Amino acid sequence: MLAAGAPPLVEAHIAVKRHPRPDGTAVEVVRALDLRLGRGEFVCLIGPSGCGKTTTLRILTGLDRDFEGWVRPDPAGLAIGLVFQEPRLLPWRTVEENIRLTLPKAARRQDLAPLLAAFGLAAHGASYPHALSLGLARRVALARAVAGRPALLVLDEPFVSLDARAAAELRRHVRRAAEDSGGAVLMVTHDVREALALADRLVLLGEHPARVIGEMMPEAPREARTPDWVERQRASLAARYPMLQDT
Numbered sequence: 001m002l003a004a005g006a007p008p009l010v011e012a013h014i015a016v017k018r019h020p021r022p023d024g025t026a027v028e029v030v031r032a033l034d035l036r037l038g039r040g041e042f043v044c045l046i047g048p049s050g051c052g053k054t055t056t057l058r059i060l061t062g063l064d065r066d067f068e069g070w071v072r073p074d075p076a077g078l079a080i081g082l083v084f085q086e087p088r089l090l091p092w093r094t095v096e097e098n099i100r101l102t103l104p105k106a107a108r109r110q111d112l113a114p115l116l117a118a119f120g121l122a123a124h125g126a127s128y129p130h131a132l133s134l135g136l137a138r139r140v141a142l143a144r145a146v147a148g149r150p151a152l153l154v155l156d157e158p159f160v161s162l163d164a165r166a167a168a169e170l171r172r173h174v175r176r177a178a179e180d181s182g183g184a185v186l187m188v189t190h191d192v193r194e195a196l197a198l199a200d201r202l203v204l205l206g207e208h209p210a211r212v213i214g215e216m217m218p219e220a221p222r223e224a225r226t227p228d229w230v231e232r233q234r235a236s237l238a239a240r241y242p243m244l245q246d247t
């Protein structure tokens with residue numbers, strides 16, 4: 001949580017972000033969006049499909065600099081671990097090599113066994129990405145993202161297209177990654193249940209152009225967030241924000 005008076009890890013004001021249209025005009029995707037992220041805080045960005053969540057993430061992480069506004073500090077100077085919807089593993093490298101290659105040179109020879117074990121990947125270090133299920137591949141991407149101990153871990157829709165069991169396992173690993181890394185986590189999801197199960201703070205974005213329309217801080221500690229508790233909170237949020245009705 002962002003303690004009063006504590007400087008945020010990242011702070012952004014996106015005045016306007018436009019994407020070009022094929023006919024040469026531009027469409028506004030984000031407008032007047034303000035976001036602050038505290039050290040060690042786990043924040044979920046939630047919003048309807050196509051509202052501009054990924055665009056916002058790309059700006060916050062410095063992947064997109066073509067916008068009006070600012071991000072402080074410059075993300076280029078921040079250690080950021082990224083997990084995209086597509087695991088983006090090098091197909092010709094093993095799981096272990098995929099992780100090792102993203103480490104700074106001095107750390108490349110370290111023993112990765114504890115990390116692989118922590119993410120339930122002990123049996124897969126020598127596997128190639130094509131042999132992995134989507135759930136396992138996302139877990140590798142998550143292990144790779146935390147291997148360098150980032151100050152900020154960014155996850156874009158990590159639970160999409162996973163069956164309930166794989167999603168539950170990944171949720172456990174995301175939770176662990178957040179707790180072990182000590183860094184902040186910013187996760188984009190349209191799965192309100194996952195957000196309620198994991199986050200310190202939920203930031204709700206409206207229809208595009210994306211802007212913040214509300215926030216919620218789950219009061220129960222994570223270990224007390226049972227499926228019943230999550231369902232009650234989801235129903236109460238959906239009553240307040242009708243756009244969450246179908247989630």
Ligand SMILES: Nc1ncnc2c1ncn2[C@@H]1O[C@H](COP(=O)(O)OP(=O)(O)OP(=O)(O)O)[C@@H](O)[C@H]1O
Nearest residue numbers: 019020029047048049050051052053054055056190
């Ligand atoms: N590079 C681009 N060029 C043009 N339009 C784009 C580009 N990237 C995204 N858009 C459009 O901007 C809007 C917001 O896209 P974005 O991917 O940020 O939304 P999102 O909330 O993450 O969507 P989803 O929930 O479907 O993943 C969409 O209408 C999308 O089609």
